[in-house]
Amino acid sequence: MNDVLEACLSPHVAAMRRDCRRLEWNVVRSGRVRVVVWTCSCRATVYELCASGGRAFIRRTVQAEPVAVICETPWGPPREAWEIWAALLAGRAR
Ligand SMILES: [Zn+2]
Incomplete structure (x- = not known):
């Protein structure tokens, strides 16, 4: 476990709090988005903060076989997406 963590450059989400x-x-919307920040891919579930056209949202990818399962939060103002991002990392949202 520690060996893996030492190689990680991106953050991990904390365990869920009570x-x-x-x-x-929701299901993934189509279109081009820019991935701004992301969590470490050593975990089965990877979160990304994405932006497009002045709006932002969180994308969740569960790495699974045969295909990854991808979902997104509703698109909204970037400020809200960053609040959700901080809460995700802190274990206060999931
Ligand atoms: Zn990692």
Whole structure:
């Protein structure tokens, strides 16, 4: 475990806290988005903060066989997406 962590450059989400907020996860919308920040891919579930056209959202990818399962939160103002991002990393939202 420690060997893996030492090789990780991106953050990991913390364990869910008791007051964890449940996010709304929807199907992926089409279109080009810019991935701004992301969590470490050593975990089965990877989160990305994506932006497009002045809006932002969180994309969740569960790495699974045969295909990854991808969902997104509703698109909204970047400020809201960053708040969700911080909560995700802290274990306060999932
Ligand atoms: Zn990692």
